[in-house]
Amino acid sequence: MIKFLDEYRDPELAQRLVKKIRNHALQGLRLMEFCGGHTVAIMKYGLRQVLFPQVELLSGPGCPVCVTANADIDKAIALAKKPEIILTTFGDMLKVPGSYSSLQKVRADGGDVRIVYSAQDALEIAQGNRDKKVVFLGIGFETTAPTIAASILEAKNREIKNYYVLSLHKLCPPVIKALLDSGEIKLDGIILPGHVSAIIGSYPYEFIPRDYGIGGVVAGFEPLDILLTVEMLIVQIENKKPTIEIAYRRGVKPEGNKKAREIMETVFEITEANWRGLGRVPASGLKIKREYQDFDAEASFVLEAIPAKESEGCVCGEILRGVKTPLNCKLFGSYCTPEQPVGPCMVSSEGSCAAYYLYGGENNGR
Amino acid sequence: MCLAVPFQVKAIEGQHAEVEIGGVSRNVSIALTPDVKVGDYILVHTGYSIGVVDEDEAQETLKLFNELGG
Amino acid sequence: MDDKILLAHGSGGKLTHDLIKNLLVQELGNPCLNLLDDAASFTLNGRIAFTTDSYVISPLFFPGGDIGMLAVCGTVNDLSMVGAVPKYVSLSFIIEEGFLLDDLKKIISSIHTTAQEAGVEVVTGDTKVVNRGSADKLFINTSGIGIIPDGIEISGSNIKSGDKIILSGPIGDHGITVLCQREGLKFETSLESDCAPLNKLVAEMLEASNKIHALRDPTRGGLASTLNEFAESSKVGITIEEDKIPVRDTVRAACELLGFDPLYVANEGKLVAVVDSQAAEKVLSKMQQNARGTQAAIIGEVVADHPGKVVMKTQFGSSRIISMLAGELLPRIC
Numbered sequence: 001m002i003k004f005l006d007e008y009r010d011p012e013l014a015q016r017l018v019k020k021i022r023n024h025a026l027q028g029l030r031l032m033e034f035c036g037g038h039t040v041a042i043m044k045y046g047l048r049q050v051l052f053p054q055v056e057l058l059s060g061p062g063c064p065v066c067v068t069a070n071a072d073i074d075k076a077i078a079l080a081k082k083p084e085i086i087l088t089t090f091g092d093m094l095k096v097p098g099s100y101s102s103l104q105k106v107r108a109d110g111g112d113v114r115i116v117y118s119a120q121d122a123l124e125i126a127q128g129n130r131d132k133k134v135v136f137l138g139i140g141f142e143t144t145a146p147t148i149a150a151s152i153l154e155a156k157n158r159e160i161k162n163y164y165v166l167s168l169h170k171l172c173p174p175v176i177k178a179l180l181d182s183g184e185i186k187l188d189g190i191i192l193p194g195h196v197s198a199i200i201g202s203y204p205y206e207f208i209p210r211d212y213g214i215g216g217v218v219a220g221f222e223p224l225d226i227l228l229t230v231e232m233l234i235v236q237i238e239n240k241k242p243t244i245e246i247a248y249r250r251g252v253k254p255e256g257n258k259k260a261r262e263i264m265e266t267v268f269e270i271t272e273a274n275w276r277g278l279g280r281v282p283a284s285g286l287k288i289k290r291e292y293q294d295f296d297a298e299a300s301f302v303l304e305a306i307p308a309k310e311s312e313g314c315v316c317g318e319i320l321r322g323v324k325t326p327l328n329c330k331l332f333g334s335y336c337t338p339e340q341p342v343g344p345c346m347v348s349s350e351g352s353c354a355a356y357y358l359y360g361g362e363n364n365g366r
Numbered sequence: 367m368c369l370a371v372p373f374q375v376k377a378i379e380g381q382h383a384e385v386e387i388g389g390v391s392r393n394v395s396i397a398l399t400p401d402v403k404v405g406d407y408i409l410v411h412t413g414y415s416i417g418v419v420d421e422d423e424a425q426e427t428l429k430l431f432n433e434l435g436g
Numbered sequence: 437m438d439d440k441i442l443l444a445h446g447s448g449g450k451l452t453h454d455l456i457k458n459l460l461v462q463e464l465g466n467p468c469l470n471l472l473d474d475a476a477s478f479t480l481n482g483r484i485a486f487t488t489d490s491y492v493i494s495p496l497f498f499p500g501g502d503i504g505m506l507a508v509c510g511t512v513n514d515l516s517m518v519g520a521v522p523k524y525v526s527l528s529f530i531i532e533e534g535f536l537l538d539d540l541k542k543i544i545s546s547i548h549t550t551a552q553e554a555g556v557e558v559v560t561g562d563t564k565v566v567n568r569g570s571a572d573k574l575f576i577n578t579s580g581i582g583i584i585p586d587g588i589e590i591s592g593s594n595i596k597s598g599d600k601i602i603l604s605g606p607i608g609d610h611g612i613t614v615l616c617q618r619e620g621l622k623f624e625t626s627l628e629s630d631c632a633p634l635n636k637l638v639a640e641m642l643e644a645s646n647k648i649h650a651l652r653d654p655t656r657g658g659l660a661s662t663l664n665e666f667a668e669s670s671k672v673g674i675t676i677e678e679d680k681i682p683v684r685d686t687v688r689a690a691c692e693l694l695g696f697d698p699l700y701v702a703n704e705g706k707l708v709a710v711v712d713s714q715a716a717e718k719v720l721s722k723m724q725q726n727a728r729g730t731q732a733a734i735i736g737e738v739v740a741d742h743p744g745k746v747v748m749k750t751q752f753g754s755s756r757i758i759s760m761l762a763g764e765l766l767p768r769i770c
Contacts (some may be wrong), residue, residue, distance in 0.1 A: 013431045016434055037369065047371055119414075143416060247427075253420075259399065
């Protein structure tokens, strides 16, 4: 029995929640789960199938690996190829294809690419390999960015001079806005990210009901958490009172984690970012500030500019925008599989395509 | 997003804490949650504590589940 | 003797001879091996089972075992999975120049202990030493020979609809133990590898019933991959129930935080048995009386539906398809 996890997976309590949801008269609601972790949980527990057709759950661009543009992956690959560099990365990025290669292929060709669980581990590798330059591949949203910022501050404190970060961090609220602005999909509500919100709180989402007339609820990652979130959204829609609420109250406070944000803001500044599927979105990424440029991989290494190219037939972009599902993609399951992925949505375990492939039951994928 | 798992704090030393879940232990950074105490449950994401689990709220949520549809 | 292995130790001259005599024969000696002929010779009657495997694990030493123990268990278990009684094993080393002699001694001692437990003899072998950088410290290859008793027909292609699926114990111990030792993923756990020879367990199972249709040890790729192999070989469907599958809390916790599914994590001391439904309870009972099967459980059954596919009924009540492991098991942050 793992505390604060197992209690939220109780099948009996889940049945009761599902019954409550089904008792509502409203039908054909479209909710988007923004976060990759939610996509995986929904598929793992078969929630999409349980809730359909009363509620249709769409997967949005919430997987930081999937939304990393080819050009950025190419930068990481170029760094990994340099003999003086040890490229450290979270496991998620290893197999993601860039325009021409992947970190996994670079490793097979002799590049020093190492998987780490934490930026702390990358710091230790830097300490232990003073003759090399250790670059940490910084992907992730606001959950991860503060941890990377903290690692840079620690490197500064401990005078670790061979530690660098390639910052590809992205921000959630701007991309939710960009998605809603595109007007492509009509949504009735949003299942808001859980751990991003632990950092930023719920106030940054207030623009959603204010400007777009739909509500959002911050959700946890266990099945009961997600079902509770859906129930809360349905009640909002029924009462025509769109608002921002927190279902994941044990993990998220409205004011978030101030200290984490301070640390993030000390090291990073907001910049425009390139999102796969959405293109350039203003003020949606993080760049290392000038005063920390000694730790900035972009400022410290020369990378030849090779034009990025997208894979033919890959519709990851549209899948990320919720316009298509993996089943609409011609390459899904045939040319594009987890062993031979074409796009990141299949490689990343948070990606919609990987989730559909691994967990899709007879009706789960729909 | 982002995998974060509830660990319990067993010991604190400066900016680090020894934490444990189900028999798995690790040293994590508490730079982002400097006010944690021994015994707290914290959410750990990639080796950093990102927040303290609010145990009262956890109980409230469970109570809510039990009441809903009951 | 020097404290490190040198290229000369593999060149066939005096150093090689001394290494073999003083280390290998000293530890592993038996009438066959002691002759040190170019090939081992012996007489065997009956249907022969023959297998080979190479071991390249890193780190070499881990809680609960080492590469030597793994090498013997791997081959003994492969033979057992076709119902054979393992008899003789070959042992080849490829050693990287500079390897510590003390480590080699520990590994050979481990091989000796494990071979004794399994009741097999190392009858022939080879030692090569390669330049620094040409091998990752130590690679081992073992081949094994066993005899299949009359009347035993065990194969992944013999599975029938209605058969029960029995798992011998908790999954994920080995894979998680080894992973937590690697740089970049260090966690402390009290976990140990489950590495163990299973031939005695299998022998007892066969005493209980000869209606065991298939056996396999879920090593790389985990339980999920093994079940998929069965489903494909026999063109049947398999259904399993998540709440019947034993998993230690520590393995579960480690999987949660790294983003793994225990179904895909390697095991080195477990087996999956596909047994005729009439004989299942009897076989299960026999397994539970053996130290290597105390937590054995029936986890599912073979069905005519969805041939070639493995479906799991989750603790939650929903069903999902369990596919084969695609690529490596990688930790994730999302």
